[in-house]
Amino acid sequence: MGLLEKIRDYSSLKDLSPDEMEILAGELREMITSVVLKNGGHLASSLGTVELVLSLLRSFDPSRDKILFDVGHQAYAYKILTGRMDRFDTLRQWGGISGFPKRRESEYDHFDAGHSSTSLSAALGYAKARDIMGNKHHVVAVIGDASLLNGLAFEALNYTRESNTRVIYVLNDNTMSISPRVGGFATHLARLSSSSGYNWLKKAIKDSCASLPRGQALENVLGKLKDHIKTIVKPLNIFDEMDINYWGPFDGHNASELEYVFELAKRYDRPVLIHVVTVKGRGYEEAEKNPTAFHGVSPRSASTGPAPAGKTWSEAASDAVLEMAEKDDRIVCLTAAMKCGSKLDEFASRFPDRFFDVGISESHMVTMAAGMAAGGLRPVVFIYSxxxxxxxxxLVHDVCMQNLPVIFAVDRAGLVGEDGETHQGLFDIAWSRPVPNLCVTAPRDEGTLRELFETGLQSGSPMMIRFPRGRVPESVKTSGPLSGGTPGNCLSPEVVAAGEDWVLFGYGRTVDLMLRAREHARESAFLPLPTVVDLKCLKPLPVGELREMLTTHSFAIVAEDGYAEGGAGEAIAAFAESIRGEAPADVAVLGIPDIFVPQGKVCEQDEYCGLTPGNVVKIYAEHQKRAHRQAAPLEGAR
Incomplete structure (x- = not known):
């Protein structure tokens, strides 16, 4: 039996010797690596914070103290040691534990996370709640150096002084991006700042100065002297300038040093930022050599079989834009720290002066793209939904209100699988459709993807091209645009399969769902077979073509790749109602219900939400039964 199995959880960590702590760190890394390589997940970040997590759990009690992890990529060891060891092999699986902190999953997860840079603001909120309610526990926020660059984190830093509360920020720096190590001065200053004698002297001077004539002036002089001494013994940094006491940097893999610093921080009476330096991917050679590639990994279990053939949607989108950029030097690409995820490495290599990775700064990126468009460029913003x-x-104020030609390549739209609730791309249709000047589209295959990018480039107005996670399907042939459409206009809906009586509207990923539903109807001898239409453009809706379909079919089903409420189906149903006098068709909407969809495989999420061929056919069958029941009394009357 290994040491990890004997320890079970954090409560026994304080009994371990330094040698046992080192053994335990190795066993934690083995467990994390084996599970993440099997299930997929965020590997390198969690491997780099094992000693940090151990030190936090030896210094603080998460049943009382609030430990908040930014994003949660680095929290796997924390999950294992806070009661989830036996379930850790279910990480990111359907019905298993989440890859991110979840309050409903454990009493030790104090704040849900999935998007970056929320931890500092949440920690300040927790600290003020503690103060107002008269409690004494500690509040600790662990944030990575990349997350710290986001505007939300800077807003929290800016307010920290005004909050007038005790809070501990731990900056996990795995790139040495702020300042070099300054040896023993880091430990010395932390010890000095947190000592009871120093704090007593500081309070005594403050109280004495207040009672003396011109006492405040003397206190100011002493404060300036203290600041002058600090500039001599350690480099200037933004945290001290914001009146957040900065300690560090410290070795993030030296558990004894970290525990000593944390004990000092617990006695400190003001906000403090502890800078720790870690190695991303620590203990796993491949991840240490290439931490970017091992930040997030896909499952490697034997059961997955060979890698699927064909391009991913991300690869197809980046290839299309690269080809366009070869012919048009106005085209530039922007991403917010997702160059690899959006498959933009080749574009960045081919056009380094036209590629911009702004870090985790999505708001800045979009407004920067707006400025580029206003200046005559044709920016393409690659961003996950x-x-x-x-x-x-x-997007609303800076791009669409000014009607600027920015293309949004919206990756990971719809259900995304194992990343779960925080990463599902289910909201973009509902909130983008009401925005004036914005065209919202969804390609069904690589051919239509390229056509939409070319249309967006020529448009002169903002366009959103949304595509799912996963592989691009084979080309889906059509019968061409509907009779009410404009020939050659790639935004016009197309008939993918001709039928009668009922019509199935899909877009993007749901076109395939509707084709499989048609095949399910055929195999079940369920006649007549439906017409299948690819909408392609979700905003503005193609009302002419919709009128044709709704007046020539008795029933329509719209399959949403997002929430049913606020989606394209709701708009089509409203349009059908507005032409009720001329259109016999009723409209049913099949989309994501009013829930946050948990992690799991996309096929499991589809089943959970009812996005299945069988359910499509079932909806039509139920409509037919209702129609027969309503027609029966009329037949009897005749």
Whole structure:
């Protein structure tokens, strides 16, 4: 039996010797690596924070103290040691534990996270709640150096002084991006700042100065002297300038040093930022050599079989834009720390002066793109649907209100799988459709993806091209645009399969769902077979073509790749009602219900939400039964 199995949870950590702590760190890394390589997940970040987590759990009690992890990429060891060891092999699986902190999952997870840079603001909120309610526990926020660059984190830093509360920030720096180590001065200053004698002397001087004539002036002089001494013994940094006492940097893999610093911080009476330096991917050679590639990994279990053939949607989108950029030097690409995820490495290599990775700064990126467009460029913003939510105001005010030609390549739209609730791309349609000047589209295959990018480039107005996670399907042939459409206009809906009586509207990923539903109806001898239409453009709605379909079919089903409420189906149903006198078709909407969809495989999420071929056919069958029941009394009357 290994040491980890004997320890079970954090409560026994204080009994371990330094040698046992080192053994335990190794066992934690083994467990994290084996599970993440099997299930997928965020590997390098969690491997780099094992000693940090151990030190936090030896210094603080998470049943009382509030430990908040930013994003949660680095919290796997924390999950294992706070009662989830036996379930850790279910990480990111359907019905298993989340890859991110979840309050409903454990009493030790104090704040849900999935998007970056929320921890400092949440920690200040927790600290003020503690103060107002008269409690004494500690509040600790662990934030990475990349997350610290986001505007939300800087807003929290800016307010920290005004909050007038005790809070501990731990900056986990795995790139040495702030300042070099300054040897023993870091420990010395932390010890000095937190000592009871220093704090007593500081309070005594303050109280004495207040009672003396011109006492405040003397206190100011002493304060300036203290600041002058600090500039001599350690480099200037933004945290001290914001009146947040800065300690560090410290070795993030030296548990004894970290525990000593944490004990000092617990006695400190003001906000403090503890800077620790870690190695991303620590203990796993491949991850240490290439931490970017091992930040997030896909499952490697034998059961997954060979890698699927064909391009991913991300690769197809980046290839399309790269080809366009070869011919048009106005095209530039922007991403918010997702160059690899959005497959933009080749674009960045081919056009380094036209590629911009702004870090985790989505709002800044969108407004920067707006400025580029106003200046004559044709920016393409590559961004995951879930992260575009963080720049909604900029999309509305800075891009669409000015009708600027920015293309949004919205990756990971719809259900995304194992990342779960915080990363589902289910909101973008509902909140983007009401925005004036914005065209919202969804390609069904690589051919339509390229057509939409070319249309967006020529448009002169903002366009959103949303596509799902996963592989691009084979080309889906159509019968061409509907009779009411404009030939050659790639925004016109197309008939993918001709039928009668009922019509199935899909877009993007749901076109395939509707084709499989048609095949399910055929295999079940359920006649007549439906017409299948690819909408392609969700805003503005193609009302002419919709009128044609709704007047020539008795029933329509719209499959949403997002929430049913606020989606394209709701708009089509409203349009059908507005032409009720001329259109016989009733409209049913099949989309994501009013829930946050948990992690799991996309097929499991589809089943959970009812996005299945069988359910499509079932909806039509139920409509037919209702129609027969309503027709029966009329037949009897005749």
């Amino acid at each position: 879930t992260f575009l939510q963080r720049a909604m105001d900029q």
